[in-house]
Amino acid sequence: MTHILAIARDNDNGAILKRQLEQLGATGTLASESESIVHIMRTQPIQGILINMPTFLRLHGEGKNIINDSMGSFPMLRCRVDGETGALTVFEQGVTPEQALAQFVHQCAAQPPRTIRREERTAITCAILLSQDAGFNPATTERTITFDVSPLGTFCFSTHIWKPGQTAWLQFLDLADKTPISGTIVHATRWGKGCKRPGCGISFHSITDTQGEELAVLLKGSCMAPKRVIIS
Template sequence: MSEIRILIVVKDAETASAYVDAVTESGATCDVAHSFQEMSALATDRVYNGIVVDILTLVRCSKEEKVIAYEIINLFPVLRVKWEPRHKKIKLTPLEQSFSPDTDSALRFFIQTRCKAFPARSLRKEKRKLVNLNLLYCRDNRFLDGEACKSFTINISPTGVFLHTMEEFRVGETIWLRFLEFADQTPVEATVCWSQRWGVTRCVPGAGVKFESLTESQRQDVDRIVNL
């Protein structure tokens, strides 16, 4: 059975040590990022099943770091926690308390249920753009009437997109995309690299797909959007 790997984001060293102990006791291995820039670098080079975020580190970071933080947080299961130095205890944020008031139980559930069910992944090394593009997807490149599904992108890179869908896809499955905003409506062949099911975690359900065919016009449209 593969290990569950968690990325902890926390600036303070004492707090980091407490979080590492708690995550390890809950059955996972972990790395620590002391800033959201470091989080981005680690999540690009390594694969993770989830992220534990210290809420004070998030609240006190710069606007630039918040952009990085929320972009990545939307792609992984996330547990937001805070450290109480006076009582030497980890506490849940109000959002997490609505699911479980007990920190130890919540952390174990987060790791053993939400993170275990989430396929470990890394961030793409290519530049990504958070943008919602309207698209149709289909398992047949003929796009027969009634077979295409309406969707939209969550983000796009030069090599692929993360698209919203409630359907479950197999890794390696081929689907076809048609972007409404593109001048060239030729169906784009794409391979499913990972799929996030609805209801398993609080992440956006969808599929990460890699472009297998782009016309020159479509490639220009992708590059223009990514570099806006």
């Protein structure tokens, strides 16, 4: 069953959202406080986030930051439940609330369940070759950059079409050890899809010991502030 995190209080409105999700074949987990949101997203693999805006606007702290950082990583739908009538309003144009919710659940079902990573990535720009095949065929290889990096993964600028679960290969041109690194695409944003950075989040399968040491030195020397990102 599709697992969706619902940012809503455990009251009548939250029950309405859970019931509507269940009618569409999904299960909803309610959370309205920062601590519970962080705990759920770190420990329970989810496939999307349904946001009751009145609850979200009252939210503060790390939980709200994580939700904001999740944009582009999980399908999201913003909505409001009328406390008196139970009617659902969605902040999407051109569709009814029922259509928007059904489309949202369908998008979530296509996503692999995942949690957020406990480790932070550092915003740093590295020159890389990013390819869809191990041989770095010019037709499927981009000369591009990273937006952020950690010893376990990276988010790269890309205008190619990537899908979660797909294998990618990359080569860090700024490292002395340029052994190609393979990884799994955990989320991707297509070019031209809203005001978002196009690219893909990659979880490394393995890197050499030398690359790990070089990345540690590179990240330690960065003057940029660390930024939390989403990855399985």
